[in-house]
Amino acid sequence: MQQERYNALLQSIPAHCKLIAVSKTKSVQDIQALYKLGQRDFGENKVQELLGKKDHLPADVRWHMIGNLQRNKVKYLTDFIHLIHSVESSKLLKEISKQAVKSNNNIAVLLQVKIAREESKEGMSVTELEPLLQDFDNGKYPNIIIKGLMGMATFTEDEAIVSEEFARLREIRDGLQQAHPYLEELSMGMSGDYSLAIEQGSTMLRIGSLLFGARDY
Ligand SMILES: *Cc1c(COP(=O)(O)O)cnc(C)c1O
Secondary structure, three states: OOHHHHHHHHHOOOOOOEEEEEOOOOOHHHHHHHHHOOOOEEEEOOHHHHHHHHOOOOOOOEEEEOOOOOHHHHHHOOOOOOEEEEEOOHHHHHHHHHHHHHOOOOEEEEEEEOOOOOOOOOOEOHHHHHHHHHHHHOOOOOOEEEEEEEEOOOOOOOHHHHHHHHHHHHHHHHHHHOOOOOOOEEEOOOOOOHHHHHHOOOOEEEEOHHHHOOOOO
16 A cells, blocks of 8 residues: 555544554565554454564564454463454453463453344354453453453445444443443444444444455455
């Protein structure tokens, strides 16, 4: 991506909203090119791929884990991960906490909420979130910092559906925030729907193809 296009994208994003460049399937060179334009936050969805790239890139890159995370791979992330967006069970949170204690780090996470109609999309329901946050407040997950919620909208051209799902995530966050004021971040919005996500109060956009071009798997 060229500097002018990158700057234009940044200018279309409000100041309270952070751009996470989703670099999955893209090369170290592609990431370096965007780094040179000033981008520091990068997101990956596979632990192995993230680790393979990390060592070839500057140490001030902030790495975000945005994909389905297996519990047995958490230990590879604890030393450096900036934010794990995709915590979709108390079991996974427990393991992150355990590994964080072991490595003597605090690890920041978002809780992934299921807002899409599609069965394929991961995430917790509000009825699962409430007891988890209660347990967290009672100290059940040491060395964890919960920063907010993450969600993915249904993959559809129908903007009304997407907007409604983002609005629902925001309402869930607003509702829970009264008892749990640390729930500040809302990670929602991708290349195809980021404007709608901004309208609904997103604070973190996870954008891949718009920055790097289409992925070929
Ligand atoms: C791939 C991916 C993105 C980015 O998708 P684009 O449509 O390329 O912007 C965002 N979030 C998650 C969880 C992803 O897996």
